[in-house]
Amino acid sequence: MQVRAKKRLGQHFLKDENIAEKIANTLERTTTIALEIGPGMGSLTKYLLKLWGKNLWVSEVDSESVQYLNIYIPELRPNIIQGDFLQLDFDTLFGKEKISLIGNFPYNISSQILFKALDNRDKVVQVVGMFQKEVAKRICSPPGNKDYGILSVLVQAYYEAEYLFDVPPASFDPPPAVNSGVIRLERKPQTSIGCDDVLFKKVIKMAFNQRRKKLSNALSGMLEGRKMREDIGHKRAEQLGWEHFVELTNFIGQV
Helix, strand or coil, X not given: CCCCCCCCCCCCEECCHHHHHHHHHHCCCCCCEXXXXXXXXXCCHHHHHHHHHHHEEEEECCHHHHHHHHHHCHHHHHHEEXXXXXXXXHHHHHXXXXXXXXXXXXXXXXXXXXXXXXXXXXXXXXXXXXXXXXXXXXXXXXXXXXXXXXXXXXXXXXXXXXXXXXXXXXXXXXXXXXXXXXXXXXXXXXXXXXXXXXXXXXXXXXXXXXXXCCHHHHCHHHHCCCCCCHHXXXXXXXXXXXXXXXXXXXXXXXX
């Protein structure tokens, strides 16, 4: 029986065996369970299986891809979760176990995958993912860099972010129009950063939505007439590390 998994919107399947093996070896054994997101036809999966065995799970939304995996990687069958990764309940699936996430992430939902990890940071200890290079660089960018933005702050508040290596378009079928990059995120010891999480996100988004303005002006609507410290208020959003945004959030929360 011949089954070919279709190429769904936003997904480019990895065909370079050397790159697939390199990505698999990048995921460190800091948890018992590894969950691959969007395995497609299993180019990365087969290398992960060698390393993780029965502790590897996969989440796949596409029924043709699931059929393909069932036929050609039968040992994976008990651990195939058919459904939308963004809707998964980690507590129901894995109980108290910590997990690591890995995958060649579809470009159109890569940021949503990160937000899912952030929302479940008490369980998600590590993330290894392939992103559009521009997004990967943004996630790992330090303050003061033009790539530094909302995603940089939110991720780096909870995870150590490391850009690992580039992946050229020729490594995929079909080749994307952009370069890709692989990053690794390792959760910091603390899962709380000492401020209101919801307000933290609001402050960051408002600051970067007006990133050309000084923070005292960009955040004026949240300050209600109060003045923030001059050494922070005279800076722009891209100049502040996540720790300063925590400080700002606590200051604004007292208004």
